[in-house]
Amino acid sequence: MVAVFSICICFYHNASFAQNADTNQVTEQHHNTDQKEEGDFDVAGTILDHIRDDHSWHLWGHTSVHLPVILKTDKGFEVFSSSRLSDEHHQPVVYNGNYPYKQIDGKIKVMNADGSINAEASKKVFDISITKNVVSMFITVFLLIFVFLGVAKAYKKAGVTSAPKGFQSFIEPIILFIRDEVAIPYLGERHVRFLPYLLTIFFFIWINNLLGLVPFFPGGANVSGNIAFTLTLALFTFVIVNINGKKDYWRHIFWMPGLSTGMKIFLMPIELLGVFIKPISLTIRLFANMTAGHILVLSLISLVFIFKAVSASAMAVPFTVFISVIELLVGFIQAFIFAMLSALYIGMAIEEHHEQDLVL
Amino acid sequence: MLLEINPLVLPDPGLMIWSTLAFLILLFVLGKFAWKPIMKAISEREQGINDSLATAEKVRAEMAQLKSDNEILLVQAREERAQILKEAKEIKDKMINEAKEQAKEAAGKIMADTQQAIENQKMAALIDLKNQVGNMVVEVSEKILRRELSNKPEQENYIKQLTNEIKLN
Structure with a gap:
């Protein structure tokens, strides 16, 4: 098992070699948040995206089930659909609830007005969403x-x-x-x-x-x-x-x-x-x-x-x-x-x- | 942050809450409504199987006992039959022998009687014969005496003729 895992880690490290790969199909199938540019295939990002917990459940093609997001902040509970966190291209967008929220690597973070992550406010957000x-x-x-x-x-x-x-x-x-x-x-x-x-x-x-x-x-x-x-x-x-x-x-x-x-x-x-x-x-x-x-x-x-x-x-x-x-x-x-x-x-x-x- | 920790190995507290909830629900529901009756049924069945096996073993022993009893009975019956046959044979032999004896006795008696009867008949016949011979002698003598001296050769012929006429039946 350990050997299997280490092989995977190797894949993870070698993945940078493969980032020049260019496949249009893949772009359609995998909506990575950290894609370099249109057409690039990021193996590590794709794999981590698949094994990570998610706020929506991807079914096929462009079809996903958007699951409810439940947040507890110092302003109380907040419930909204995870569809608010992504646009029609499956790219994360800012949703203005009690705070401006954005999904970064699958985690919901509070954003500053300039588009950077507000780390301090993000720590106060307690995510008890119904995830995948x-x-x-x-x-x-x-x-x-x-x-x-x-x-x-x-x-x-x-x-x-x-x-x-x-x-x-x-x-x-x-x-x-x-x-x-x-x-x-x-x-x-x-x-x-x-x-x-x-x-x-x-x-x-x-x-x-x-x-x-x-x-x-x-x-x-x-x-x-x-x-x-x-x-x-x-x-x-x-x-x-x-x-x-x-x-x-x-x-x-x-x-x-x-x-x-x-x-x-x-x-x-x-x-x-x-x-x-x-x-x-x-x-x-x-x-x-x-x-x-x-x-x-x-x-x-x-x-x-x-x-x-x-x-x-x-x-x-x-x-x-x-x-x-x-x-x-x-x-x-x-x-x-x-x-x-x-x-x-x-x-x-x-x-x-x-x-x-x-x-x- | 000094050491960048992969989010993969950072436990998400929200998911931990849900996991706890899910597991507690599962543990409660299955513990109360599934494991209890299932384990009860399984242990009851195992008990039942053990009991059945023990009973089967007991029955088997009983059967073996019964079988050996039967065999003993069979042997006894065989012996008895042999005994009865032997006795019957003895009785038969005895009866045959007795019958033979009786038959022999009866036959002996009949023979003796018959002999006696024959003897009696013979004696009677002899007496009769003696009587008849006597009569004939008297008759012949009478006839001879009547033709006395008339003709000597003729007389002798006549005697011969008479003698021939006498038939000792």
Whole structure:
């Protein structure tokens, strides 16, 4: 995964070579804010534009869904359509609400009268817009609720004696997989309490990963490759771990038993750091893996425009398909790893140690 | 800013709020209406399967027990049959032997009776014969005596003729 990501970074750095590329088609398809001039193809800008959160959802050609912008400033809440922020050529324009707003690299900034960014005022703007990622996330939420309430109904209706049927028989092995491979090995007897959380987080990440792989509506949003999303989920695990942490868990952080006093003091900051590194590692792992996948797929497709030749697709398309298939696997594995590590961290926090086991 | 941070790695607080909201809704709804009944059903089914397997095992043991019981019964029945057959054969032999004995006895008795009857008949016939011979002798003697001395050769012929006439039946 790291290798994949670094390859993408290479693409990002090499992208400047490709900026002279000239394709009219591309200009129509990609409405970059930082296009050098008409006809230039900016690979890095295009890719970053695709994996970034957005205030509108591009469907096809010139058709986009403009999502509502919700801003909280010191003058109160403000709601307007994101269509006000761009003109008919998809170029950002200034919208005069409570402040003059303009979209710079996908973020809403307050502008000065002379057209420069008012950094101080921009900091006071709190953007809680319904963005592309938010919509995609709620599509996942409704999809999951729809599917699992249906499955739950099937269980209620068919009773417990009959074998699972239809979609139920597809879902049940996955549920059992999470229970038997994730929850029980790390949580043991107490898995019943945390299993709903693990199942929810697994399916939420997995379906978001899968929807992210679909190149068109309602997929295509890079939700699970967004650091805010992964950080939120990692914080959930962090809170659950530390709320359920038993006496032994805290003692192992602050006063490691079975060691000399000097070592105890030495280990204390390291262990304390570990408490925060765990959710950070969860955040970055999922974010980097999913973003890397998106960047890789987009880079391969961009090869066609970099080489300015349709024949390049002979190589680019099979590679894209290959990487997409791998990404299907990665999407599952990353969801599984997130759930597994969450279970592991919770298991470590709720474990009751026996003193003699730790004295070496 | 000293270090330019790529906006990609800067978490957007607005999105974090929405993520939290979305996840909490999902956790609540699925936890209450999906995971609970699903896990309950699955564990009930697993319990049911375990019970069924245990029952099947028990039934199997019972069947094996029943089978061995049957076999014992069968062996017993076979032995009994053999016993009965043996007894029947003995009885048959005995009956045949008895019948033979009886038949022999009866035959012996009949033979003895017959012999007796033959003997009796023979004796009666002999007595009769003796009587007849006596009569004939008397008759012949009488005739001879009547033709006395008339003709000597003729007399002798006559005796011969009479003698021929006598037929010992």
